[in-house]
Amino acid sequence: MAQTVVHKANTRGVADHGWLKSYQSFSFAGYYNPERINFGALRVLNDDIVTGGKGFGEHPHDNMEIISIPLEGELQHKDSMGNTATIKAGEIQVMSAGTGIYHSEYNPDATKPAKFLQIWLFPNKRNVTPRYDQIEVNTANKQNEFVQILSPNKDDAGVWIYQDAWFNLANFDANTTKTYSFHKEGNGLYVFVLKGKVEVNGEALDTRDGFGIWDTNSVEIKAIADAEFLLMEVPMEF
Structure with a gap:
């Protein structure tokens, strides 16, 4: 029988640093909830807003798959x-931190905030040579x-990472229903609603709600209203 967990938007951790407002689905920095450490290999899901002209100074990472999805x-x-790049809405960035990297992120527009999802996954291979895409x-x-x-396959659609994970974005019109079938046995699916209303296996979700499901092979997703959402299929054991 499928197991599930629901994370309503208003139950997330919140960090307000003035230049950065971060809504955290899992324990991160000053937010700690022993019941919300991770969802399988999914360790961090931060919904971040960076004030115009501000950003993250240079800081280190290692042995983590780091995905950034700009929203605005x-x-x-x-x-x-040695990478210098600008990422914007409609793109996805990935770094395999491996043996260790330093990086910085900065909002170059002094007047408008930058909004993005910061996602970390535990890798299935440690101490790799760091990479960027x-x-x-x-x-x-x-x-x-x-x-x-996103997938584990270099020749497949999207970026690839060192983990048996698959990410999908979806824009559904109201009353659209589709079945998501898992790629690998033992994986779970975490659904994050970017906007709108969806129903996942009968569970009603609103904007910025999260829903995890595992011990099943497929999931039915229905848009109750026009909706945009992110599907993250990840190993539950790794």
């Missing part, structure tokens, strides 16, 4: 691998479909 505005990225997410003509943006 832009972020300038610099890292110790960034692509545009092609959602043209893919309304009411699951659009794959």
Whole structure:
């Protein structure tokens, strides 16, 4: 029988640093909830808003798969691998931190906030050579479909990471229903609603709600209203 967990938007941790407001689905920095440490290999899901002209100074990471999905505005990225790039809404960025990296992120627009999802996954291979990738997410003509943006496969759609995980973005019109089938036995699915209302296996979810489900092979997702959401299929044991 499928097991589930629901994380309503208003139960997330909140950190307000003035220049940064972060809504945290799992324990992070000053927010600690022993019942919300991770969902399988999914360790961090932060819904961040960076004030215009501000950003994260240079800081280190190691042995973590780090995914950034901009929702509004832009972020300038610099890292110790020599990469300098701007990421914006409609793109996805990934870093395999491996043996260790330093990077910084900065909102170059002094007047508008940058909004993005910061996601960390535990890797299935430690101490790899650090790597960086960034692509545009092609959602043209893919309304009411699951659009794959991440996988473990270098030759597959989207970016790839060192983990048996698959991410999909979806924009559904109201009353659209589709079944998501898992790629790998033992994986779970974490659904994060970016906007709108959806129903996942009968559980009603609103904007910024999260829902995890595992011990099943497929999940039925219905848009109650027009909705945009992110699907994160990850190993529950790793």
